[in-house]
Amino acid sequence: MTSTDERRFDVLRAIVTDYVNTQEPIGSKALVERHQLGVSSATVRNDMAVLEAEGYIAQPHTSSGRVPTDKGYRLFVDRISEIKPLSQAERRAILSVLDSSVDLDDVLRRSVKLLAELTRHVAVIQYPVLSTATVRHLEVVALTSARLLLVVITDSGRVEQRMVALSRDITDDEVVLLRDAFAGALHGKRLTEASAAVAEVANSAPRDIADLVIAVAAVLVETLVEREEDRLVLGGTSNLARAASDFSADLGGMDAVLEALEEQVVVLKLLARTSRTDRVTVQIGRETRNDNLRGASVVSTAYGASGTVLGSVGVLGPTRMDYPNTIASVAAVAKYVGEVLGER
Structure with a gap:
C-alpha cells in the first residue's frame, strides 16, 4: 500500500471512529481538529473526495459531512491487525x-x-451442537411402574431428558437391564454414531424384554437426532x-x-x-x-x-x-x- 493509500486509510479510520462515537456526519474541518493527520484541510478534503468516489464513504444529505459505507466498514475491519486485549x-x-x-x-x-x-x-x-458431542452418561429411572425417565448427559454438559411410556409394568431388574444395555452401548460414542448403537441394542434384545428395549430405543433415537429448536x-x-x-x-x-x-x-x-x-x-x-x-x-x-x-x-x-x-x-x-x- 502506498503512502497516499495509507494516508487515505487514516482519514477513513478517523471518519469511522468519529461517526461511531457521535452518529453525526463527519466534515473535513472536524477531522483536522480532532485527529493528528499531519496534512492540510485541503488534502483531507481531496482524500475524502477520493474515498467517496471509491464507495468507502457517502454524503447522506447535501452540505453534510460524510459517513462510512458498508464497504468502508469492511476495509476498516479488514485492517484491524490484531484483537484488542481486554483489561x-x-x-x-x-x-x-x-x-x-x-x-x-x-x-x-x-x-x-x-x-x-x-x-x-x-x-x-x-x-x-449435539453431533459434535459424545455421551458421558445415560441414566434410566423408573418414575412409575409403566413410565421411565431417560437422562442423556454429553461431554459438553448438555442434558437431555425424555419420558418413555411403556405398554406394561416394568420390574426393578428390567430397569437395571435396560440401563446397563443402553449405557454400555452409548458411553463414549459420538452422537453421530449413537443412533446406530441404539439400533444394535434393539436388534439383539432378549425376547422377554424386547418390547421394553424397542420403546426405549425409539425415544433415544429421537433424542439423539439434532433438532433446530431451543x-x-x-x-x-x-x-x-x-x-x-x-x-x-x-x-x-x-x-x-x-x-x-x-x-x-x-x-x-x-x-x-x-x-x-x-x-x-x-x-x-x-x-x-x-x-x-x-x-x-x-x-x-x-x-x-x-x-x-x-x-x-x-x-x-x-x-x-x-x-x-x-x-x-x-x-x-x-x-x-x-x-x-x-x-x-
Missing part, C-alpha cells in the same frame, strides 16, 4: 461470572447477558432500542431486525459461517445475505474445548459499531465459555 479487570469479571455458573444452561445465559453488557448489542450463543440463547434485545435511529426506514427499520431475530434458522445460518475458535467473523450489512439485516452487522466466533468446536457465539448490532471492542469482547467470552465447559 485485567474485564477478564477477571468474565471469569468470575462464568466460573460461578451451576450448569450448561446457566453458563449460556450468563454468557449472553455478559456479552450484551460488554458490547451494548444483542448477544446470541448456540447450544453445543438451540439458541439471546440476550440484550433491549439494546436495539438504543440504536433504533441506526436502522433507517429504507433498510426496513428496527422491526425488520427483530423479525430476523425471531427466526432462529436465520441466526443459526449467520453463526454457521463461523467455524474456527481462533477467528472472529464480521458480516456487515448486505454481507449477512438477509434483507432484514441490511443495516446490521454480526460479529461471531466459535467456542469449544479440547480442540472440538461446540458452537458459536456472537453479537448483532447496527453497522455503526465499535468493531475493535466488539471483536475483542466476542473473542474473550468465547474463549472463557470454552474453558469453563472444558473443565466440567
